[in-house]
Amino acid sequence: MAKLPVPVEKLTAQFGPTLNYSPVGGWQNRSEPEKLVKTHCCFCGQQCGIQLKVRGNRVIGFEPWEEFPFNRGKLCPKGVKRYLQDNHPDRLLAPMKRVEGTGFVPVSWDEALDTTVRELQRVQAQFGRDAVAMLSGVSLTNEKSYLVGKFARVALQTKELDYNGRLCMVSAGTGNKKAFGIDRAANSWADILEAKVILCAGTNVAECSPITTDYIWRARDRGAKLIMIDPRVTPMARTCDLHLPVRPGADSALLVGMLRVMIEQNLVDLAFIDKYTSGWEETRDSALAMPLEEASRISGVRVEDIVKAATMWGEAPTSFLLHARGIEHHTKGVDNVLACINLVLATGRLGRPGCGYATITGQGNGQGGREHGHKCDQLPGNRDIENPQHREYIAHVWGIPEEELPRKGHSAQEIMNLIHEGQIKALVSICFNPLVSLPDSNFTREALSRLEHYTAIDFFLNETAHHADIVLAGSLHEEEEGTSTSAEGRVIRIRKAVDPPGDARTDTSILLEMARRLGRGKYFDHFTDSEAIFNELRVASKGGTADYYGITYERIENEMGVFWPCPEIGHPGTPRLFETLKFHTPDGKAHFHPTPYRPSAEEPDEEYPVILTTGRVVSQYLSGTQTRRIGGLVDMCPEPYVEIHPTLAQRYGIRDGAMMRVESRRGAVVLKAKVVTTIRPDTIFIPYHWPGDLAANNLTNRALDPLSKIPEFKKSVVRIAPVEPAS
């Protein structure tokens, strides 16, 4: 019964988003803090150090943490205002159940948990264990991610577990594993400073990873050149040395074109390629098969600019390549990542100072979360759930027979598809708001309405949880101890600053209690605190590529973070991978892969002639569950808009600031036009953080990359029209 109990307007009136502008008690009454808690920002993979001001079990403000080496006190506006998620009027203070016609009403924990367990067991008895799915998120700590992975597989005994990182770093992870056998930024950000050429492919660094701009600028101060590949002139592209305004979906054509030029101009390191890599011949031949004019025609980038970029990159003594969702959110996201890696491998600039490569992980614990928990095809330590030895080891750590460990399940979008088809009947979610973040929102809404049972664990009632039968009031980032792993691969400490308010409970205690009630308590009862979970994670990761065994809470605190892999207590950690040029692939070599261009799932046609690409704004985080409730952040960008080039706007009679309609095969939105020359004339852009009628994801396409299963958020096709104001 996962239809809304009352109209959405009524739910919004009761559960927000309400805009919180001021600290508890108001600005005039804010007093001195009792303590400063050194922890990290909960928004984005940079995981900036921050100190939370605490008084009377309330977070009342922040103070920069200038000693933390990554950000040295720097914060974006989300970090500055993050404390306002505490003491928030929308905060869920007790478990609730859905009551038709009334909404959600508070119930006891016993009733909420009993109902959940009874319903899950009923569905599993009737339809099989895999008829229950769990969806999780990587704003959770490593401990919670690990616990969710174990909970779903050992307590729920379902294979259908996946997470919102599926919408984030999975193309990068898959590409990195294929090429290097390991899924982590190859370098800490310190190597950016020594690079002489920095290539950013599909990353709006300024808005999505703001502190990274300082690393890039410090390199530029030392003479580094900056190349930006982006359909838009983003704030960093505005001043860069070379901007390549690529047509959405054509990144691999551009990157292959660059490789071709580098081959023709002898700007490849054949000695390195010969000794440390495999797959070069096929990749070289594939690049040479693509005429440069063809690369230019497909990518929309001028031949001379492709040559210039290839020459700058090829000739650089040191370099750093950064990419993000712009190239990864495609049905060929993995290919795009591999095309980037090919450029790095062809020059041999890896594993030494100033020579680096990384994806910019977007989500708070996107890195650690995917290593240890809730990815449908992985076990802790970045192990493969279908590998017999890996299964045997983890089953041993968990104390279950190997044959009881579920096999590979489906990805997040596929789970939603199975819910829509009626194969999956019940859902448990934590820290994931798929109604806003998955593509094709109308489809997602329809799927949710078909669930027989849905329990949501969260601290605010997000738009997906509107469809829940039971809501379990969980905890914020600052309400539990733990660790997370930043985009650099640095494992850091998340500190508890306050207790959950009211009758809300920690996420950890909720999952442990559910495991007990599912009759599987004996596998979980030794988890007396977060550190006990981390210590089991250390053992579970031992011997995997993401080896945390040598990392302890004490070390993290003393050393301001430790970089994995760190296999022994005495091991210093590994800020820079591949220093010995030994890779984690079976043959020990880095692998080239040919990436011939193929079209996107949708290309413009007569009916839908305009390309839509979606992305973010600096003041919002993911689906906005937290940041759409913070007044100061919402004021910076109150609602989404459409960036459109003047020539395209003129063709359709769309004026700057006027409302326009955008329609795809799946849905429509009406938003304000922002007529700007800073975008390609064939492409419009909409930021995605909003729900309902404002959702960019009403338009986007559910097509997936065949390997990473990431949806194609960065390219769908639409038709546009002006909307005349009602007279």
Add this chain to the structure above:
Amino acid sequence: MSERQFYIDPSRCIGCNACVAACAECDTHRGVSMIHLETIQRGDSVQTAPVICMHCDEPACAAVCPADAIKRTPDGVVQSSLKPRCIGCTNCVFACPFGVPKYDAAIDQMMKCDMCYDRTSIGKKPMCATVCPSRALMYGTPEEIAAQRHGTPINEFIFGGRTIRTKVNLMVPQGTKRLEVNPGTMIRKSDLLNQARVR
């Protein structure tokens, strides 16, 4: 090592509003930011620029204040108007060549950036220069700036023939000595478009 100074480099500004948000956290002007972020011409560029008080040697805001409410400290920080004196006339708002002072109707008083006197006086950096992700706002020594940055800091501005020196430095391309702003010689986008049409 010299004393630390304030440097603004608009070329590095990413328009993130961290400075604006952080300024509002100050316990002296609770919830109200003393910084404004200017979007220069969004139709053609994503250029933004943070505007903080430049702390003039001879502040026009203080000179035009009929109530003598704006004071400059011995170390050159021009402060917000004094509450008992400010009459809310907004002369300062109109006089400032940099467009800094803002009149706050709720408290009937002019408030402006005082370079985080509460922080700098105890050896901390101003809040905005601490959080600024791209270090478009920087608080450091002239030696650090010379060693780290390409541009040149200037603190001399000529507005319609009148020279103004400031405590705060603006980073400009190398070789530039001062910035001259003359309304008669300003190039406007509309002028360029008209020229193009004539051609």
